[in-house]
Amino acid sequence: MTDDGAWADSTAEDVLVVGPWRVTLRGTELADVRHDGVAVLRGIRFVTRDQDWRTADDTVTRRTTDAAEAEAEADADATGEHRHARARARARIEVTSAFDGAEVLRTTLDLTIDDDTLHVDATATTTAPFRRNRIGLVVLHPPTLAGTPFTVRHPAAPATAHTFPLWIAPHQPATDVAGYAWTTGATDCTLDLTGDVFEMEDQRNWTDASFKTYSTPLAEPFPVALDAGAVVHQALTLRAVRRPGGAPSPAPDLAALDGPAPTSVVTPSPTLQLLAASAPAAARPDDAALPGGVPILVEPVLGDPDVTAVLASARRDARGAPLDVRFVTDDPALLRAAVDEVLASGPVVRIGAFDPSSHVTTTALQRALREAAAAHGGLDVVAGTRAHFTELNRTIDLFGDWDGPLTFSVTPQMHDRSRAQVTESIPMQRWVAMSASRLAAGRPLHVGPVTLRPRFNAVATSPRRAVTDASVEAGYGPQSVPDATDPQQHSAAAAAWFAAAVQALTVPGVASITLAEAWGPRGTPRRKGVGGAFRSRGSISA
16 A cells, blocks of 8 residues: 555645534545545545546635534424534535636535535536536545445436445446435435436446446437536535444445455566656667566557557667567558567567557457467467456456456546545555456456556547657657656655555466556656565566
8 A cells, every 4th residue: 555645735625524524625526525434425526527538627716614513403302392503514615627728617516514414516617618528526435335235216217226336347337316325334325416317337447446426427429519608507415314323234345356465475476567668769768777677568559650660669678578569450460460570570478459449359359369379389469458447347248259368457547636546546456456357267467557647548539649750759659648647657656656556466367567667757666666576576676
């Protein structure tokens, strides 16, 4: 586990405590919502996603909080009149949302707490035309609810019974949602949602520590063009009541998801690899400064003019170690020719291929990889996805006839860039690795690249930027992806995070783990922890 306090985070926080409630006002989020000390929700947010599913940069322009007050009120019961304290508080958060520095939305969140009820009213107005995939309230449920029963209330149908998934769910655990009822510990909770139809997804797929309820179902068309002045209004009401006697409901057994204890020895240990550097050539350090003996994973896009240069740069990063080549292509014939060529250029530890649109290994690509393996005896080939575990989880049936290794990548900042998002992803990586091992059913797993920020946008609806330069002088791939570089990439906190990620992902069946780039702004930190992980395998210095 990484130290949450080690990550620099200038987000302002206020803690609002009133009656049984405790809510952390963290930036634009109502975080860590607790009732009588019990974690009821991980957070409440208002989120804006553009046509490429990028999350807007939010800025708090004003935040006000009325001091919680206890009002003595007269109530009557069967024994006569008595007086009790009623807990009340209000807070308002005013927010602007922008993409690439251009404001598109202004939102007001009004929070009201009244005894056992917490109410959030959100009103947002667009200030400029833009195309959105989603705008609205998001409710984050803690991952420890896995295995807990809950009831879904629907807008126009009878309520239905569900369970928060234990193993990571590939698709929505709940749809057509107007509200929920569930119990956590000895606290009964209900949540009512208005202003749109909502649904839930299992965000552990992306190593987020939550189940997420969001508005605008994915079945609705997107993106949608909005003019300036469009208004979105949504609200939620959360009620929490501690049951008389305080007897808690049985807690779900999450031992299967946690897998082997962190101190368990997995034999053999996964091979650690690095991702080929994508920074401009001028930033390249002396070869002697690069780690030696570490396999390098490289992702050439077949058909782009820079394929030869990308592979040559990766060879230089590897310093004689083998390449792990993951081609991006939808052309099996082009793939076969590329395999022959790269094998003739130097040592290769394995080869994979992924479709540029779906980011998974299609059946046609699987066939081409098998043919390549047969033509080159002993060639290790890998299939799966170059994107998140989500894609492997959702397409696992595609690999029913594939008996070779599977792969997926990991990045914690798909939905959020907060400190908590990054640090809380570590235990979720263990859950992802255990879920992937279960899906693999004995097939080896190659995990990675593991990067702090996404190295490409796996869900963009806009076309990919055309590559016209046959060289890598200006960099390639992640170098041109907006926000692909984390400012803390080379910090001690990042080094600790990568070391913790290796530990979390080291479960039976994981054969290799590829970390960040070999050098450059997205390079793997050369610090205690990560260096130690490599050093124990005799391949890198701290």
